[in-house]
Amino acid sequence: MKIDENFGWTKHIDYVSNKLRILLCKFYQLSFKIPKDVLKCIYLALVDSIVSYALDCYGLSFKTHIDKIEALQIRFLKLLVDKKTQRKCQNDYSQLFKILKVLPVSLKHKYLLAMNNHGSTEHITQHQHGIGTRMVTQGKYEIPRVNNFYGGRTLTKQLPKLLNDLPTEIRDETNKARFSRLLKKHLLSKI
Structure with missing residues (x-):
């Protein structure tokens, strides 16, 4: 991991982007030689792991930093589908993810x-007060107030916000494998 003196992630994101660009060249050459399903396995093994x-x-x-990586991700995904699917998704390449x-x-x-x-309560707290509000009855988590942009990007702010946006059946799921499947399906439906 690359971290700069301000504990920013710009250097690391640039490092990941450069690695992906180098890999994209090799991936493009492979796309003419191997089947698409094998290419997807290579994508999951190399690109997704990076x-x-x-x-x-x-x-x-x-x-804006995350969008750099997402743009590269789309370039990889375009190589994983046939030309017909590429033309179908030409106006909205984000459909390739789905x-x-x-x-x-x-x-x-x-x-x-x-x-x-999952299953940890370290960064989240349930709403706890004597009044029976909708937040308490729906099992929602308390989102802490923040004073600046940095505070809005911390784990203690983002995790409860993420969990509150999930449907109740996913949020309350105790089985980790089932939680994973339901969560991925829910996130793919948001594309």
């Missing part, structure tokens, strides 16, 4: 955040 490494940390970075059942970086970050904190 993107996912430390994503729960650098994923809280600015959206077709290939691959999460974009921005949603993959949310997925990893929820999975890594």
